Amino acid sequence: MRNAEKAVSVTQRWKGLLCGIIGVTAVDLNVVPLVIRGLQRLEYRGYDSVGIAVTSSGTLLIRKGAGELEAVRRRLSLDELQGLTAIGHTRWATHGPPNDINAHPHTDCSGTVAVVHNGVIRNYSSLRQELVARGHRLKSETDTELVAHLIEEASAGKPFIEALASALGKIEGTYALGIVNAGEPDRIYFAKMRSPLLIGIGKGVRALASDIPALLDIGKTIVFLDDGEFGYITPNDMAIYRLLPGGGYVKLTPQEVAARTKVVELSPEAASKGGYPHFMIKEIYEQPEAVRETYDGNVEDPALDRAASLLASAEKVIVVAAGTSYHAGLVFSLIAARRARLLLYPLIASEVSYVSDAIGKDDVLLAVSQSGETYDTLEAMRLAKERGATVIGVTNVVGSALDRASDLKLYTRAGPEIGVAATKTFLSQVMLLELLALRTGVETGALDRPEALSIANALKSAPSLLSAALEASDPVATAMARAFNSKSLYVLGRGLGHAIAKEGALKIKEIAYVHAEAYPAGESKHGPIALVERDFPVMVVATSDSPEVAGNAIEMAARGAKVFVTRPADLRLELSSQKGNMSVIDLPPSGGLLELEPFILSPIYQLFAYRLSVLLGHNPDKPRNLAKTVTVE
Ligand code: M6R
Numbered sequence: 184m185r186n187a188e189k190a191v192s193v194t195q196r197w198k199g200l201l202c203g204i205i206g207v208t209a210v211d212l213n214v215v216p217l218v219i220r221g222l223q224r225l226e227y228r229g230y231d232s233v234g235i236a237v238t239s240s241g242t243l244l245i246r247k248g249a250g251e252l253e254a255v256r257r258r259l260s261l262d263e264l265q266g267l268t269a270i271g272h273t274r275w276a277t278h279g280p281p282n283d284i285n286a287h288p289h290t291d292c293s294g295t296v297a298v299v300h301n302g303v304i305r306n307y308s309s310l311r312q313e314l315v316a317r318g319h320r321l322k323s324e325t326d327t328e329l330v331a332h333l334i335e336e337a338s339a340g341k342p343f344i345e346a347l348a349s350a351l352g353k354i355e356g357t358y359a360l361g362i363v364n365a366g367e368p369d370r371i372y373f374a375k376m377r378s379p380l381l382i383g384i385g386k387g388v389r390a391l392a393s394d395i396p397a398l399l400d401i402g403k404t405i406v407f408l409d410d411g412e413f414g415y416i417t418p419n420d421m422a423i424y425r426l427l428p429g430g431g432y433v434k435l436t437p438q439e440v441a442a443r444t445k446v447v448e449l450s451p452e453a454a455s456k457g458g459y460p461h462f463m464i465k466e467i468y469e470q471p472e473a474v475r476e477t478y479d480g481n482v483e484d485p486a487l488d489r490a491a492s493l494l495a496s497a498e499k500v501i502v503v504a505a506g507t508s509y510h511a512g513l514v515f516s517l518i519a520a521r522r523a524r525l526l527l528y529p530l531i532a533s534e535v536s537y538v539s540d541a542i543g544k545d546d547v548l549l550a551v552s553q554s555g556e557t558y559d560t561l562e563a564m565r566l567a568k569e570r571g572a573t574v575i576g577v578t579n580v581v582g583s584a585l586d587r588a589s590d591l592k593l594y595t596r597a598g599p600e601i602g603v604a605a606t607k608t609f610l611s612q613v614m615l616l617e618l619l620a621l622r623t624g625v626e627t628g629a630l631d632r633p634e635a636l637s638i639a640n641a642l643k644s645a646p647s648l649l650s651a652a653l654e655a656s657d658p659v660a661t662a663m664a665r666a667f668n669s670k671s672l673y674v675l676g677r678g679l680g681h682a683i684a685k686e687g688a689l690k691i692k693e694i695a696y697v698h699a700e701a702y703p704a705g706e707s708k709h710g711p712i713a714l715v716e717r718d719f720p721v722m723v724v725a726t727s728d729s730p731e732v733a734g735n736a737i738e739m740a741a742r743g744a745k746v747f748v749t750r751p752a753d754l755r756l757e758l759s760s761q762k763g764n765m766s767v768i769d770l771p772p773s774g775g776l777l778e779l780e781p782f783i784l785s786p787i788y789q790l791f792a793y794r795l796s797v798l799l800g801h802n803p804d805k806p807r808n809l810a811k812t813v814t815v816e
Contacts (some may be wrong), residue, residue, distance in 0.1 A: 202287075202301040202598075203228035205397050206270040206361040206371040206379075209388040210418040215264045217390070218271040221397035222252055227462075228301070228393060229275025229599055231582065232286035237266035238368040244298050247272075247286035267418075268368055270361040271747035274298035275598055276581035277308060277480065279324030290365075291335035292320050295365040298334075300327035301393050302357035302378035303480045303596060310353065320332035321744040324731040330360060347372055347413060348424070356479060358537050359393055360413075361415050374413035377475075382416060384444075389416040394457075395447060406442045463602035463694070463803045468653060471646035473607040475783065477614045478646075480596040482639060490575050490591050493526065495626035496621070497573075500546035502529040503563040505690060505813070507605035510553040511612035513566050513682035514781055515549075518617055521728070521777065522624035524640075532559035536566055544571030551616070552576075553600065553608040553637050554812040565590055569799025577615060579608050593619070602804045603811050604694050609686060613781045614645060641776055649782045651771040653790070659768055660790035663747065663800050671698035672720035673744075674709055674788070675736075676730035684724045685782055687788025694803040695795040704735035717743035718764075722788070725750035726780050727773060733757045740765045753781050 203225025207214040218235055233255040234247025246259045253271060255261065272287035299498035304310070304326035311329060315321060319332045331351055336746070338346035343364050351374055351505040352390070359380035362372040373380060373391050383390045383398030383405055390401045397633040403642050406421070412435070414423040423435040459465040481487055494500050500519075502512040509531055516527040524787035530538070532550075546669040552560045555578035564585065568750060576589025579597050586592050595611035621639055624630030630638075652794060656759070672691070676684035682703040691699035702711050704723065715721070721744040723736045740746045746765040758765065770787065773779040796803040 184262045189498070192331040195662065202275050203273045203393045204299040204301050204359055204398065205272075205392040206299070206363070206373070206416070207390040207401065207699060208268040208371050208416060208418050209390065210267070212267065212376065212388060213656045214267060214269050214350070214388070215262070215266045217388075217400055218269045219252075219256065219393055220400055221337060222271050222273050225273050225393055226252055227599060228661060231276045231281030232283070233261075233272065233359050234286045234299070235261055235269055235271045236288040236299075236363055237264050237265060237269040238286050238647060239266045241365055241368065241771055243290070243295060243363065243365045245288055245290070245297060245604045247288065248283045248672050249281050249286060254261070256658060263403055268371060269362060270297065270299050270363050270371060272372075277303055277594065277596055278326045280582035282582075282588070282719045285323045285325050287325070287327055289323055289331050291331040293335060295332050295364050298327055298333045300330060301483040302337075302376070303476060304358065305355055305356035305483060306330060306354070306478050306738050307356075308485070312479075315663045326356075327772035330354065330358075330362075333379065333555045336364070344415065346561075347374065347652070348426065350633045351376075351413060351426060352430060357476065361391055365812065369417050370415045371756045372413070375408045376410050380408050380697055382421060386397045386420050386590060389421060391416060403446050403448065405445055405446065405447050406440065409725045418666045421577060426476035448563055454565035457715075461602065461797075461802075463604055463606065464793055466600055466602050466607045467786065469598070470607045470610050470653070470786070471649045473595075473611045474614045474649060475646040476596040476598075477611040478642060481615050481618055483595075485517070485762075486591060486593055487619055488621055491622035493547050493573055493575060493591065493752055494519075494549070494623045495523070497547035499541060499786075500525060500527045500549060501529050501533055501535075501542065501548050501567070501572075502549045502551065505532045505534045505557050505559050507686060508553055508557075508560070508612060510686040510689070511609055511616060512549070512551050513685065514613050514618060515678065515781035517679050517682060518620040518778060519623055522620050522630055522635075523627045524629040525623065525627060530563070532557065532563040535563035539566040539570065542570045544569050546572040547575060548572050549575045549577065549610060550585055550589065551578075552583075552585050553579045553595075553597075553605055553612070555580040556812050556814060557585075560648070561588065565806045577599055579611065579614065600811075603806055603809050604690055604792070604803065610649065610782060610785060614642070617642060617778045638646065638776070638778060641773065642778055644780055645782045648771050648779055649786065650774075652783045654809065655770055656790050657786035660787050663791055664794035667795055669697070669718070669720050671700070672722060672723065673707065673711065673739075674699055674722045675704035675732065675739075676724035677704045677727050677735075678726060679780060680704070680724035680726040680732055683726070683784050683788070684722075686785060687722070687724065687792070690789055690792035691795070693809060694792050694801060694806050695799060696801065697795065704732045705737060712742065714740065715742045715744045719744045721746045723748045724784055725756055726753055726777065726784065727775050728752065728777055730754060730756055736765065749787055751780060771786060
């Protein structure tokens with residue numbers, strides 16, 4: 184990590200995704216302007232809808248609606264709200280489309296408890312069924328609303344803090360919660376589990392928020408909460424409790440709170456990038472969190488079973504996408520062939536129209552798109568639907584055009600990606616699609632259920648392997664970028680390695696403007712090798728399905744190429760004849776589990792592309808000629 188990044192590494196524990204929350208309470212100050220300013224600084228976390236709840240003389244006043252902050256602010260006259268205590272939310276939809284009803288805050292049946300939430304409640308379906316069966320009237324499709332009703336149910340005759348602890352005991356998943364109770368107008372309750380949450384301390388004012396920039400108007404003294412902690416703030420005080428395993432809770436001692444309290448010196452602008460110089464590098468480092476959220480949000484989702492059964496019974500499965508999403512589709516096709524014994528047709532979306540006559544009503548089209556708005560992908564879906572095929576959509580944006588047009592919908596949970604180059608959304612797509620391939624294997628009978636379950640369980644280690652891969656890769660990628668001195672390079676791989684190579688080469692091209700060509704390594708001697716001369720750079724992605732790629736690396740080195748072989752450290756490669764011009768870069772071991780290898784091998788290519796782009800003086804967040812979402816033909 185660079186010095187500028189190290190200086191703010193304190194913020195990195197809170198790399199969190201999907202929605203921003205804020206709550207402010209003051210002794211004698213209208214807090215609504217502070218909440219609005221905080222929401223402006225949190226909008227990078229989501230911009231599907233906005234809402235504010237103010238507690239005032241025993242009642243709750245809520246204004247909320249779909250759309251970006253400035254639009255909702257004008258439409259609902261948010262600036263007219265006034266109060267000493269308020270919570271606010273900016274949403275990145277996960278459960279339920281982005282509309283007025285699903286906008287936060289959400290309330291209980293009595294309308295006295297209001298909740299804002301960042302995270303994903305994994306046992307949402309069962310909790311919802313139980314609450315409805317017990318007579319709760321749920322208004323939205325969100326997982327968040329359940330929290331308000333769980334607290335309502337637990338609060339009969341009990342102090343609010345106990346009701347909150349009891350509700351937290353029933354929730355599985357991730358959350359940062361801000362809660363107001365009409366009966367306690369100078370208090371904001373909170374809870375944190377694997378979603379970011381901090382407390383800011385000012386003079387006669389306290390606040391909580393998902394990220395530091397939203398707190399910088401309150402003061403520079405910040406309390407860094409840990410997972411499993413909950414409590415409340417008042418304008419001059421706070422109490423923090425820790426949930427105990429098996430139930431119950433204890434209050435943190437003043438010494439423990441003091442140990443968490445730090446003074447931060449960050450400008451709001453630097454802080455909105457988490458202290459990183461660019462969104463792209465921030466998003467690269469957010470990948471473990473994005474992949475974890477995607478795993479948690481999907482592993483028990485019945486939609487995955489429905490999708491798997493559609494794939495298993497389809498006449499043909501056509502996977503369509505553009506750019507990075509296409510590469511995730513390639514990974515899916517390889518894993519599905521192995522685990523489900525299904526040969527799929529991965530197609531670049533803009534090429535579908537030339538073969539669409541061959542699509543029929545018994546086919547399934549799996550469309551993958553981060554934004555859900557890519558013209559080519561939407562057009563391929565339209566053609567497939569016209570021919571009667573069933574469309575399964577995979578997107579990061581709930582309510583996008585792709586989402587609305589899909590017969591069955593699956594969601595990655597990477598949160599908003601601002602850098603034009605897709606990074607965290609790629610590995611989130613890979614995670615979701617690997618889970619889908621495993622379920623499909625059960626449906627086709629290629630895998631038995633325990634086997635599929637054990638691989639899915641092993642995938643839980645992907646986020647920590649990704650963290651280790653980032654740590655191991657960055658210094659190497661930085662050194663390689665510094666030494667790089669060529670106008671072009673090859674990135675070779677076989678099988679899964681080829682899919683990863685294609686994604687790596689795309690990153691290098693689009694942000695470093697260096698011609699990087701990915702090739703199936705076996706095919707390289709059918710033409711491309713002619714380009715190789717002394718010191719021509721060749722990067723090789725070695726994966727456990729294709730250790731024979733070592734032979735191709737040797738062929739390249741023998742012709743004078745400067746070869747860099749990237750591999751999981753435990754992958755044995757026959758590189759005995761390697762020369763001085765071949766370097767082997769050992770990344771964290773995969774234990775031979777192919778599904779883990781994209782998480783181990785992709786970061787070094789992303790980081791190399793990023794470091795090279797910066798060294799060459801480019802802006803990696805906004806590469807020339809490109810847009811984040813391509814909505815034209
Ligand atoms: O939003 P989508 O996933 O449909 O976007 C597809 C491509 O435009 C996108 O992946 C593009 O290739 C990225 N800039 C790659 O980093």
